Amino acid sequence: MTAHQTGCLWVVATPIGHRDDISARAIETLRNVSVIAAEDTRHSRPLMLQLNISTPLIALHEHNEREAVAAIVRRLQDGESVALISDAGTPLVSDPGFRLVRAAREAGIRCAPVPGACAAIAALSVAGLPSDRFVFEGFLPPKSAARRSRLQELAGDARTLIFYESSHRVVESLTDMRDVFGGERPGVVARELTKMFETVLGEPLAELVERVTSDPNQQRGEFVILVAGRGEHEDDQLAEGRRVFTILRQELPAAKAAKLAAAITGAPRKALYEG
Structure with missing residues (x-):
């Protein structure tokens, strides 16, 4: 980072697992801002302590975002600098922060990215699926009927599909993907990326369902699921x-x-x- 800038909202990516993945620029930014808006201050505080960052933390999460945004924008307007972080990865990607960035921009406040880790992009980079065109769908609906309905809408999409999923729904989601897209459609399950038990499994969806269902270890952790888009060979x-x-x-x-x-x-x- 160059000269310290006030009145700027810095959107800072933090590691998704391996703590060494944070950039030198991110560390310097977090040290120099007036305050850090964190999705969960209890989760982020250990990382800040490890990096010797003493900047005060305030909470900005889905339950208080509407109320907290106005207060943060006022601080920015008063000349303070603020860093926005999520629990892991790049803020706003299936995480809170959209309302803050929109409000800051509408108030004429500079919003600057400090790029870094993103689970969706990390998974895409090692999936071996076409990466020239892709769509990030985030988390699918938790109920099966709504989830299948959304998957049906995506069945004809030619782009690589990227989803986030939780451990307690990964088998159900994979099963629905197999049923809707067809068992032969290529898929990838990327689990616990950059962490100790990282695994990346790439097989047809029918085989992925069987493999994940039969192995309890493959049902633990945080997941990115990627599915090949509908190919020209599909009738x-x-x-x-x-x-x-x-x-x-x-x-x-x-x-x-x-x-x-x-x-x-x-x-x-x-x-x-x-x-």
């Missing part, structure tokens, strides 16, 4: 058949749902049933 008729099968399967046995979906769309019944 339009078969894709439509799978979409209809998924809808019918919620009300009917698999065999009957496959038979009806095949009759409606002309897709091969066996491919629908086994997909």
Whole structure:
């Protein structure tokens, strides 16, 4: 960082696991600002202590964001500098902070990024899936019906799909992805990135479901799930058949749902049933 700047909101990325991944610029910024707005001050304080950063911490999380934003903007307008951090990674990426950045920009306050770790991008970099075009979907809905509905909307997307998922829903989400996208669609499960038990599994979705389901260790930690976009090799008729099968399967046995979906769309019944 160059000369210390006041009245600036610094959006600072912190490590997603390995603490050495924080940049020298991020450390200097965090030391020089007036205050650090943290998603969870209890979570961030140990990192600040390890880095010998004594800057005061204030809380900015999803439950107080609306109220805290006004106070932080006033501090910025009074000439103070503020750093925004999340519990891990780049703020605003499935984390609080959007309202603060929007309010600061609307108030004419400079907002400056201090780039660093992001779990979605880290996972994409090692997934071996096309990375020229991708879409970040964050967390899928927790309930199966809503989750399947969202996946159906994404089934025809040609871009690589990136999701975050929690440990207690990873098997359910993978199963829904297999059922909606088809078991042969390539997928990757990136778990505990940059941490001691990091694993990156890349297999067709059907095999990923079996592997994660059968291994309790692969159901622990924090997850990024990536799914290849719909390829040119996937037949339009078969894709439509799978979409209809998924809808019918919620009300009917698999065999009957496959038979009806095949009759409606002309897709091969066996491919629908086994997909």
